[in-house]
Amino acid sequence: MPSFKHILFPVDFSAQVRGIAPYAVAMSRRTGAQVTLLHVVEVPTGAYPGWPADAALISLQDMLRTRQQCVDTFLQNEFREVAVTRVMREGDPARGIIEYAEDEKADLIMMPTHGYGPFRRFLLGSVTAKVLHDVKCPVWTGAHVPQSPAPPSSYRNVLCAVDLTDKSLPLLQWASAFAYENGANVTLLHAVASTEPRAAIDIEGERFRAYLFDTAREELAKIQRAAGTNWETVLEGGDVAHAVRNAAEQHHADLVVIGRGVLHELFGRMRTHVYSVIREAPCPVMSV
Secondary structure, X not given: OOOOOEEEEEOOOOHHHHHHHHHHHHHHHHHOOEEEEEEEEOOOOOOOOOOOHHHHHHHHHHHHHHHHHHHHHOOOOOOXXXXXXXXXXXXXXXXXXXXXXXXXXXXXXXXXXXXXXXXHHHOOOHHHHHHHHHOOOOEEEOOOOOOOOOOOOOOOEEEEEOOOOOOHHHXXXXXXXXXHHHOOEEEEEEEEOOOOOOOOOOHHHHHHHHHHHHHHHHHHHHHHHHHOOOOEEEEEEOOHHHHHHHHHHXXXXXXXXXXXXXXXXXXXXXXXXXXXXXXXXXXXXXXO
């Protein structure tokens, strides 16, 4: 549960990381959390067969020395008023981030989605995807757009998307604690699967869709009673990611909260929906 005490901020010196740095600074100031800037160097195995071993060692040492200098100076002005630890590790970037988060008990990871450009806008960066899949703590990801909006002074409008599995109650409890600490209003969203309306008249289909919506409404009310919340509820039919995006835009959300891990949808794993939601959300997403 919030509050956050240790924010892990992986850095690769890219423009995308620079773009979300103000969000990490704002979160640290808001919660009083320490921030760790972590850079994981993927060490090359060798340049080419027969390359002299001593030349490879010198080249590697130079590279590590240069990277360490970058770590020591990266975003100095942005983090000058925040408690920051700067760390460099060697290895696979995703694995290094996950292991550091677990070893050092980070309770929040903040990172960009990457994958910008005319085609890569449809993709999630491989490192971000692996971290989302394997790490245990919440992960904050920036909006999947080339230009990140200015960070809010505080999170005022939070959209919490649930899938009505047994993980929904813990998610509501987490969102409730976060909203309390930030003075935020929360809107609860559920996307009802397989309820896209058809062009032709379909009486039985309409009855079935009405049944699905009524059932979802009852389940949401039951979960809210258990969580002790009384938030506005939004039900939308069709694609999960589109429903989240539309609701976030309509309610001017500055943060979307979703669950991940062993969540399931009717026709697919929630992990797939998590990636889609992050790609399409008009604001940052907190994956819990």
